[in-house]
Amino acid sequence: MHVYALMVAAAAVVVPAIADSSTYQGPVINTTSTTSSSSQTVPSSGSSSSPLPTVELDYTTVQAVGGNATIGYFKYQNIRFAKAPTGDLRFSAPEWPDIETAINTGNLAEADVSCKTSEDCLYLDVWAPADAAGRNLPVMVWTYGGGFTGGSKSGVTPEGLFDLSTDFVYVAYNYRVGIAGLANGPTYQHEGGVANLCVWDSQHAFEWVQKYISNFGGNPNDVTAVGFSAGGSQVMFQMTRFGGRAPQLFHKAYIMSPGYVPGAGHHHAEQFWQNVSSSLGCNGGHLDCMREISYDALVNASNTIVDNYTYQMQPRVDGFIIPDTYEANLYQGHFNFSGPCVISHALHEANSRAYSGVNTQEDVSTYVRIFFPGISDDAVETLLELYPEEDYESAGLRFADMK
Incomplete structure (x- = not known):
């Protein structure tokens, strides 16, 4: 319940802040069936017989999977915002997706796809008003919690917020969790593994919003980042990534219970990597070998080591995207964020x-x-x-x- 209360409070910040749309040319939204994209009229929010709209991006066309005709919004599901992080891309920074020739009807993955159970998981959902064209609406980007070991983009959804207002666009994205998103340590990095991939995934999702949200009627210059627990930490890491030497990707922030433990150091990450790799027959932590292991085996081995050695899954200082803890970066002025920010706390969340x-x-x-x-x-x-x-x-x- 407290997570939904957070979203309602954040919506109160987002919704009134509708920017002037005098220079905005409107999104590329078509009404279409899966076989045609010729019509240019947006369906009426009250018409249940209207075809589901499509939105054209430069690498894909996505079709809404449904919505609410009475309230007047549509949901675009499982939009790939990065290549599948599988094979050689496991333990690598996210890359922009390839061109998709077929219309994406939301069925590239299960609706509730989670990075905890599926390696091909870097998808996001967009919820937009039916009349979004030309409105240049403020945008809310939701980052879920889950202790950096679970959670998904569909764990909390915005139907209740749209009951209050349809004057905003909502985005929720997945990021890698567990060993896939948090592998770290000297051996891992020396062999080419990228540390703190969950933070890289979050950055990439916000970059996607900057690049494409106008196609859905959203304003890339009016983005509010909302995060809970580990998701709150993700927002903090985006504020302080690269020590503040990176572009600001959102303009307001609403953070609840950022769940980062700063004390567990790099040597724990090295020992964890060595223990997991050895248990999988990849002695010495060889990255090529670890990329060939099945995802289920990788996750199971990681979970076993976590249980046996009480290892804490969390981002760690790597001298690069996380040059220091975000507390230290904020204290030293090493951040790039100039907008309003609310930070709150869920009482007794730790228990x-x-x-x-x-x-x-x-x-x-x-x-x-x-x-x-x-x-x-x-x-x-x-x-x-x-x-x-x-x-x-x-x-x-x-x-x-x-x-």
Whole structure:
């Protein structure tokens, strides 16, 4: 429920900010069946018999999969914003997709495709008003949470927001999670692996919005980034990527509970990579070998290592796209963002992320070590003293405050 409340609050920021459209020429939107694109009129929002519209991009044509004729919006599903990160592109930065000759009717993947279970997952969805042509609408870009190990673009959808207003365009995108999006370490990078791919994927999605959202009636100069938990961290990383030496890709931000743990260092990432690769027969972490392993085997091996060694999946400082933690970058002025920003917090969210839950006081120190790998015994004792047991109704609330 708190995630939807975040989106409603963010919509209150996005929707009133409709920019002047006097210089905008309108999106390329056609009404069409899957066999024709000759008509140039946009279907009426009240006509249930109108054909589903298509939108032409320079590499594909996408057709809406449905919408709501009464409220007046359409959903464009599973638009590929990067090449499939498979084969030689596994552990590589996202690349622009190839030209698609067939109309994309949203069936390139399951509607709820997730990078947790599918390697070919770099898709986004666009929801746009039926009368978007020429309106130059503000844009909301949603980045989901999930501890950098799960989540998907379809986990939260904007139907309720469109009940309130159809004066904006909504985008949600997938990014790589788990080992596919967070592999890191000296050996991995020395062999050509790109660190922090989840952050690269997020950047690429925002670049796609800048390049193509006007085709859907959106204004690329009025984009609000909205993120929850790991998604909030993604927004923070976009503000501070490359130490602020990269173009600003959005203009407002609404962030809730950015979920980044800054303490787990590079040596943990190296050991994790070595452990996973060795368990798969790729001794020494050879990247070519790791690219040949099936995705299911890769994910299963990674999950086993995480469970056995309490490894924390998270982006790590790599000296490049993440030159320092975003806290340090913000403090030092190493960011490129000049718009309004709201940062909020979900009370006790940490307890909901504590695997099977923190149920006893003994669990508290156990889960502190899980969430903060490498923490010293002295530091754990200090935390226990700073957050005394008698101040909390439950162990879970105590741990949530600590985290």
